Amino acid sequence: MNDYGIARDNALKLLEQYLHQENLRKHCLATEAVMRGLAKRLDQDEEMWALAGLLHDLDYNETKDDITRHGLVTAKILEEKGVRGEIIDAIKAHNAENLGITRTKPIHFAITAGETITGLIVATTLIYPDKKIKSVKPKSIVKRMGETSFARNVSRSKIMLCEKLGLALPDFVNICLNSMAEIDKDLGLV
Ligand SMILES: [Fe+2]
Numbered sequence: 001m002n003d004y005g006i007a008r009d010n011a012l013k014l015l016e017q018y019l020h021q022e023n024l025r026k027h028c029l030a031t032e033a034v035m036r037g038l039a040k041r042l043d044q045d046e047e048m049w050a051l052a053g054l055l056h057d058l059d060y061n062e063t064k065d066d067i068t069r070h071g072l073v074t075a076k077i078l079e080e081k082g083v084r085g086e087i088i089d090a091i092k093a094h095n096a097e098n099l100g101i102t103r104t105k106p107i108h109f110a111i112t113a114g115e116t117i118t119g120l121i122v123a124t125t126l127i128y129p130d131k132k133i134k135s136v137k138p139k140s141i142v143k144r145m146g147e148t149s150f151a152r153n154v155s156r157s158k159i160m161l162c163e164k165l166g167l168a169l170p171d172f173v174n175i176c177l178n179s180m181a182e183i184d185k186d187l188g189l190v
Contacts, residue, residue, distance in 0.1 A: 004051055005083040011054050014077070018058050028054050029186050030118040031111070037179030038110045042165060051083075052090040052111055071095040109164040116158040117176050120144055123151035125189050133181045133189035141173045 019025050035053030039046040059073035071092040078088050086107065092099055093108035094115055103109055124144050125133045144150050145159065162172035184190045 002047075003084065004048055004087060006051065006055075006078070006081060006087075008051065008054070010081075011051055014055065014058060018062075018077075019060060021061075024057060024060055026187050027115075027118060028057055029183060030122070030180050031056060031115040033179040033183050034114040034118060034176045035110060037175045038114055038165070038167075041167075041175050042106060042110075044106060048084065048087060049090075049107055049110065052087045052107060053114065055083075055087070056091045056094050056111060056115055058091075067095070067098045071099060103161075103164075106165055109161045112158050113161040113165070113172065114176060116155055117141075117162075117173070118180065119154040120151055120159065121177055121180055122187075122189070123154070131189060133177070133184045133187065136177060136181075138170060138173045138177055141177060142170055145169065 015025050015028055019028065031053035032050045033053075035049040036046050038044075039049035055074065055078065056071075057074075058077060059070060062073050063070040071094065074091050075088045078091070086105075090105075090107045090111050092101060093103050093105075094111045096103050096108070096112070103112065121133070121136070121141060124141055125131060125136050128135050145156055148156065159172075160169070162169060165172070167175070180187060180189075
């Protein structure tokens with residue numbers, strides 16, 4: 001076993017088991033890519049950040065009607081598998097507001113801002129005529145940040161947690177957009 005308590009292959013199998021909706025799985029893959037890109041840029045543990053991103057919404061179906069359990073059910077599943085505590089803590093941190101916990105580490109801010117911006121990036125891509133993520137300019141994403149009626153469910157304040165990573169918004173957008181563009185086929189945005 002690796003240092004993380006779970007291999008990516010097995011993490012993907014868990015996603016297949018718990019998240020049957022295609023769009024949810026894509027969201028998890030997008031978050032994985034973003035986390036990997038952020039870890040690389042910030043000289044952090046890429047594999048650990050990526051696994052946290054990939055698995056962060058594993059209990060979505062089970063907890064969608066009770067947000068105060070979102071992350072806790074995943075924590076239990078992963079604890080039983082012996083997944084590394086830092087990954088589990090990061091997953092809980094993405095729902096810190098509803099769990100009454102505090103974000104303290106870079107990975108906590110990254111997973112929160114990172115998973116949130118995936119929504120804004122997908123929404124922006126889908127209004128491009130060709131719906132290709134590779135056509136999207138970082139500037140368009142930054143512009144949409146200010147249009148609160150656009151993708152109104154995407155929390156701008158969570159995205160702004162990127163500043164806790166020492167990344168200004170345009171820089172953060174750039175990293176996340178490029179990371180998602182690398183897996184454009186998996187995301188169906190080609
Ligand atoms: Fe998510």
